[in-house]
Amino acid sequence: xxxxxxxxxxxxxxxxxxxxxxxxxxxxxxxxxxxxxxxxxxxxxxxxxxxxxxxxxxxxxxxxxxxxxxxxxxxxxxxxxxxxxxxxxxxxxxxxxxxxxxxxxxxxxxxxxxxxxxxxxxxxxxxxxxxxxxxxxxxxxxxxxxxxxxxxxxxxxxxxxxxxxxxxxxxxxxxxxxxxxxxxxxxxxxxxxxxxxxxxxxxxxxxxxxxxxxxxxxxxxxxxxxxxxxxxxxxxxxxxxxxxxxxxxxxxxxxxxxxxxxxxxxxxxxxxxxxxxxxxxxxxxxxxxxxxxxxxxxxxxxxxxxxxxxxxxxxxxxxxx
Amino acid sequence: xxxxxxxxxxxxxxxxxxxxxxxxxxxxxxxxxxxxxxxxxxxxxxxxxxxxxxxxxxxxxxxxxxxxxxxxxxxxxxxxxxxxxxxxxxxxxxxxxxxxxxxxxxxxxxxxxxxxxxxxxxxxxxxxxxxxxxxxxxxxxxxxxxxxxxxxxxxxxxxxxxxxxxxxxxxxxxxxxxxxxxxxxxxxxxxxxxxxxxxxxxxxxxxxxxxxxxxxxxxxxxxxxxxxxxxxxxxxxxxxxxxxxxxxxxxxxxxxxx
Numbered sequence: 001x002x003x004x005x006x007x008x009x010x011x012x013x014x015x016x017x018x019x020x021x022x023x024x025x026x027x028x029x030x031x032x033x034x035x036x037x038x039x040x041x042x043x044x045x046x047x048x049x050x051x052x053x054x055x056x057x058x059x060x061x062x063x064x065x066x067x068x069x070x071x072x073x074x075x076x077x078x079x080x081x082x083x084x085x086x087x088x089x090x091x092x093x094x095x096x097x098x099x100x101x102x103x104x105x106x107x108x109x110x111x112x113x114x115x116x117x118x119x120x121x122x123x124x125x126x127x128x129x130x131x132x133x134x135x136x137x138x139x140x141x142x143x144x145x146x147x148x149x150x151x152x153x154x155x156x157x158x159x160x161x162x163x164x165x166x167x168x169x170x171x172x173x174x175x176x177x178x179x180x181x182x183x184x185x186x187x188x189x190x191x192x193x194x195x196x197x198x199x200x201x202x203x204x205x206x207x208x209x210x211x212x213x214x215x216x217x218x219x220x221x222x223x224x225x226x227x228x229x230x231x232x233x234x235x236x237x238x239x240x241x242x243x244x245x246x247x248x249x250x251x252x253x254x255x256x257x258x259x260x261x262x263x264x265x266x267x268x269x270x271x272x273x274x275x276x277x278x279x280x281x282x283x284x285x286x287x288x289x290x291x292x293x294x295x296x297x298x299x300x301x302x303x304x305x306x307x308x309x310x311x312x313x314x315x316x317x318x319x320x321x
Numbered sequence: 322x323x324x325x326x327x328x329x330x331x332x333x334x335x336x337x338x339x340x341x342x343x344x345x346x347x348x349x350x351x352x353x354x355x356x357x358x359x360x361x362x363x364x365x366x367x368x369x370x371x372x373x374x375x376x377x378x379x380x381x382x383x384x385x386x387x388x389x390x391x392x393x394x395x396x397x398x399x400x401x402x403x404x405x406x407x408x409x410x411x412x413x414x415x416x417x418x419x420x421x422x423x424x425x426x427x428x429x430x431x432x433x434x435x436x437x438x439x440x441x442x443x444x445x446x447x448x449x450x451x452x453x454x455x456x457x458x459x460x461x462x463x464x465x466x467x468x469x470x471x472x473x474x475x476x477x478x479x480x481x482x483x484x485x486x487x488x489x490x491x492x493x494x495x496x497x498x499x500x501x502x503x504x505x506x507x508x509x510x511x512x513x514x515x516x517x518x519x520x521x522x523x524x525x526x527x528x529x530x531x532x533x534x535x536x537x538x539x540x541x542x543x544x545x546x547x548x549x550x551x552x553x554x555x556x557x558x559x560x561x562x563x564x565x566x567x568x569x570x571x572x573x574x575x576x577x578x579x
Contacts (some may be wrong), residue, residue, distance in 0.1 A: 033577075067404075067577075067578070067579065070408060071407070072404055072407060072408075072577070072578040072579075073577040073578065073579070074575060074577060088412065090410070092410060093408075093410035094408065094409040094410025094411070095410065097410075099408045101404055101408070104401060105400065105401045105402050105404055105405050106400065106402065106405075107334075107335055107396065107400045107402055108400065109335045109336055110334050110335050111334065114330070114334035115334070117330065117334075118327055118330045118331055118334060119409070121323065121326050121327050121330055122323060122324070122326075122327040122409040122410075122411070123409065123410075124323060162405070
């Protein structure tokens with residue numbers, strides 16, 4: 001599984017679903033289990049031809065949203081559809097939508113080859129077409145192995161393989177990078193970008209943000225079952241509040257002063273990161289409090305930083321709220 | 322049809338089917354030899370002693386299709402494979418119908434093998450002992466051809482059990498507990514009183530006995546087999562359909578799968 005194999009995936013997708021890729025539409029989705037509200041009035045859209053990152057901290061409701069979208073869980077209200085149809089209303093959902101929810105859910109006693117043959121049978125895919133996907137994802141060398149003996153990474157590859165075997169036009173993948181080695185991650189990134197370029201709809205949940213950074217065009221960020229943000233990564237970056245990196249001997253002290261003035265700030269090993277405050281304001285605060293600054297520099301927010309800011313800001317707002 | 326083929330491939334891709342088959346063969350063969358040499362070979366054995374020997378598969382080995390039906394569905398819960406099964410795009414109803422079809426086919430085949438083994442060992446023991454095997458008697462032939470069908474019905478009962486209980490260990494314990502403890506106790510009770518007997522003949526074990534080995538040939542000491550085989554079969558089928566129906570409606574059709 002190396003990046004050079006991406007050219008092979010052209011072959012893989014030749015027989016791709018002739019249906020045009022449809023957007024994924026989530027409208028006012030709510031789900032309550034017992035007394036806990038897992039999803040609250042969630043609305044977002046996932047456009048074809050782009051890779052959309054579905055982000056959020058653990059327990060944000062990502063997997064629940066995907067399970068509802070895939071017809072495994074019934075929502076209390078709202079809809080999650082492919083175009084206008086729910087998963088179960090699609091003519092041939094298994095072929096149209098590739099889904100990989102996690103790297104578990106295999107019978108450990110089954111051999112890799114048997115499992116893939118069963119997938120191919122179920123989806124009505126010819127053995128040769130299936131073989132191309134198998135070669136591309138690199139599970140071909142393991143067909144005799146029982147699934148129970150595979151590593152996490154190999155099971156993840158197997159899960160992806162079985163998802164992609166039906167040449168679908170919509171991909172819904174939950175944490176597909178989990179357990180993959182750097183080659184695997186690079187391959188998957190290129191492959192998903194390639195599928196998006198074909199006009200397919202690609203929704204990828206992740207909390208591996210550094211890996212998602214080079215992959216996604218659009219971001220859907222949820223937290224606590226609510227939508228925090230849905231936009232393109234570029235515009236998220238452009239509206240994100242300015243982040244400053246401040247070097248000082250009294251990092252903790254400066255952080256406290258900044259926070260007293262309502263500025264979001266955190267310090268780690270002598271470096272303070274502040275958010276949404278100008279360089280001049282920081283310098284003023286430092287002068288007032290007699291703290292000597294070594295350097296102040298604007299930082300390009302990484303996806304991780306954007307994520308942390310968006311989720312922590314919300315937390316602070318809720319506390320204040 | 323695609324769903325059926327998928328389920329069929331699934332059952333043959335794990336070790337389950339041949340382990341169950343082996344258990345069935347061991348019971349039908351082993352107990353067949355034992356019973357044939359003890360009962361049918363005893364001096365002056367009545368014809369029912371032969372039926373008793375030829376019905377070992379149907380009377381004892383039905384545990385195998387019962388487990389098959391239970392395991393085919395509880396495996397999906399135990400290994401959390403149900404999501405993947407449903408994500409292939411088959412509706413929940415289709416999944417259950419194809420599992421029923423697979424249980425029917427596999428249980429029938431296991432039934433044929435068990436019955437053949439059963440008949441072969443009894444025939445061999447009796448013939449070796451210099452007696453007439455009685456194998457061509459209509460009574461024995463009836464037992465032999467009806468046993469595989471009884472296996473299919475037991476498979477359905479197991480599937481319904483598994484659908485309702487979901488937990489594999491709980492299902493297996495319940496199935497074994499029912500077959501080995503509850504059913505014999507109830508059957509014994511039914512044999513003790515006329516009141517119980519009227520109900521007792523509709524118990525699965527008694528209905529099964531009626532199906533494979535109908536009453537006119539009852540062996541001394543056995544009880545409540547008071548239904549003609551058609552009715553015994555109908556009662557068994559009813560159990561299967563009711564259990565699967567309830568399991569599907571209350572525990573499968575709308576259940577959230579995490």
